[in-house]
Amino acid sequence: MRNTIKEKFSTDKTKNYTIDDRYNAAKREREKEIDHLLSKMGKNGIDDLNEKDRKRLNELSQK
DSSP states (O other): OHHHHHHHHSOOGGGGOOHHHHHHHHHHHHHHHHHHHHHHHGGGGGGGSOHHHHHHHHHHHHO
16 A cells, blocks of 8 residues: 555656766666677677667767
């Protein structure tokens, strides 16, 4: 019961984000995705990535 009341009246924290907060959050997400792709590469380098992952890594590195 308490959780449903809390959900109804709690504010959405993303609504109060400033432009800087949104930029930094997006930047952190990009960094996490890049880290994931780089760790996926492992010991064999770029050959461990499929075409989709290579393309995404290239897109992320352009930003």
